[in-house]
Amino acid sequence: MTSALFTPLQLGGITLPNRIVVSPMCQYCAADGSMHDWHFVHLGHLAYSGAGLLMVEATHVTREGRITHGCSGLYSDKNEAALSRVIHHVRSVSKNPVGLQLGHAGRKGSSQVPWEGRQHLGAQESPWQTVAPSPIPFGEGWHVPRELSTREISDLVEAFAGSAARAKRIGFDVLELHSAHGYLLHQFLSPLSNRRRDAYGEDRMKFPLEVVRAVRQVWPKDRALGARISGSDWIEGGLGPDDAVAYAQALERAGFDYVCVSSGSLAAHAQVKVAPGYQVVFAEKVKKSVTMKVRAVGMIADPAQAEAILAEGKADMVAMARAFLDNPRWAWHAAQRYGIKLDYPPQYARSRYDQWPGAKLVRP
Numbered sequence: 001m002t003s004a005l006f007t008p009l010q011l012g013g014i015t016l017p018n019r020i021v022v023s024p025m026c027q028y029c030a031a032d033g034s035m036h037d038w039h040f041v042h043l044g045h046l047a048y049s050g051a052g053l054l055m056v057e058a059t060h061v062t063r064e065g066r067i068t069h070g071c072s073g074l075y076s077d078k079n080e081a082a083l084s085r086v087i088h089h090v091r092s093v094s095k096n097p098v099g100l101q102l103g104h105a106g107r108k109g110s111s112q113v114p115w116e117g118r119q120h121l122g123a124q125e126s127p128w129q130t131v132a133p134s135p136i137p138f139g140e141g142w143h144v145p146r147e148l149s150t151r152e153i154s155d156l157v158e159a160f161a162g163s164a165a166r167a168k169r170i171g172f173d174v175l176e177l178h179s180a181h182g183y184l185l186h187q188f189l190s191p192l193s194n195r196r197r198d199a200y201g202e203d204r205m206k207f208p209l210e211v212v213r214a215v216r217q218v219w220p221k222d223r224a225l226g227a228r229i230s231g232s233d234w235i236e237g238g239l240g241p242d243d244a245v246a247y248a249q250a251l252e253r254a255g256f257d258y259v260c261v262s263s264g265s266l267a268a269h270a271q272v273k274v275a276p277g278y279q280v281v282f283a284e285k286v287k288k289s290v291t292m293k294v295r296a297v298g299m300i301a302d303p304a305q306a307e308a309i310l311a312e313g314k315a316d317m318v319a320m321a322r323a324f325l326d327n328p329r330w331a332w333h334a335a336q337r338y339g340i341k342l343d344y345p346p347q348y349a350r351s352r353y354d355q356w357p358g359a360k361l362v363r364p
């Protein structure tokens with residue numbers, strides 16, 4: 001049986017053994033940006049999930065660029081050492097490629113972790129001054145960000161390049177710029193959050209593309225470089241699919257290898273129409289306009305659904321977040337469905353369900 005999901009994919013200078021991607025997922029439990037034992041276990045077990053690419057959570061380029069106090073960062077030697085330890089472990093249990101997502105939260109920083117409310121930090125919770133293209137808060141009652149000066153903007157370009165250099169040293173195969181979900185790069189792109197009157201407002205792609213070029217210079221061509229972009233702000237007057245196409249084309253011209261097309265989260269009042277595979281339509285539109293690779297994400301959970309997205313040419317890869325938290329063996333089970341033999345860690349080889357005698361009787 002053939003399967004699009006389990007067909008290898010050339011991504012920049014690397015080859016993914018299949019087209020299943022573990023989507024980046026913040027764990028909100030780093031200490032001043034440094035990962036520790038939770039990440040060791042979390043990423044360690046996802047590393048041998050069989051997915052063709054494991055993306056590590058949004059990791060921030062400055063301390064104040066973190067979303068929450070628990071977010072991961074790559075702005076200090078300590079952060080780099082901690083992340084190196086985790087990735088060294090990941091490499092010891094799997095040969096599959098591993099990527100890192102780099103970001104800056106901008107006006108969405110200084111927030112509570114999800115299980116404490118996901119709101120802006122209160123006065124007793126060590127809030128910090130957030131920054132953004134314009135002093136417009138994310139939602140009612142949220143911190144009013146300070147408008148970035150041009151000097152601070154160029155410092156941030158350097159911060160992205162500095163973190164990319166650290167990621168290169170750690171040995172990631174893939175680097176991804178977080179340009180979606182209402183974080184800083186997205187805030188510059190959207191007319192709803194960027195009301196600047198200077199060159200960074202006249203050309204809203206100016207700052208993101210400065211970051212893109214700086215990171216492209218640092219990141220080796222024999223690895224892969226991409227970005228997560230937004231297909232829609234889901235708000236009247238905000239970015240839409242045509243803007244995603246224009247941005248993806250600019251990324252392609254700058255030498256990026258792929259985009260992952262997500263959407264939403266620019267502002268608190270966005271009305272997102274969530275449904276199975278609801279963002280695939282944006283990925284499909286972008287894919288028709290570029291030659292770079294395109295990843296689809298969002299409410300993809302069933303192997304047949306994922307297989308169809310690829311087989312119908314709507315995207316080149318599919319990323320899944322919650323499906324992998326729910327079932328870290330998602331790829332093993334999908335492989336069995338398509339008659340594909342994945343390499344299991346030898347310690348777990350006997351779990352291969354299709355080889356249990358009488359297994360159908362006991363599996364839930």
Ligand SMILES: Cc1cc2nc3c(=O)[nH]c(=O)nc-3n(C[C@H](O)[C@H](O)[C@H](O)COP(=O)(O)O)c2cc1C
Pocket residue numbers: 023024025026027057058101178181228262297298299300319320321322323
């Ligand atoms: C726990 C959790 C953490 C997340 N953290 C990130 C992140 O660090 N970066 C990012 O781009 N998206 C993040 N997301 C969004 C996912 O990567 C994904 O785009 C979204 O959950 C939709 O995919 P799904 O329906 O497969 O979960 C996170 C999602 C979850 C559930």
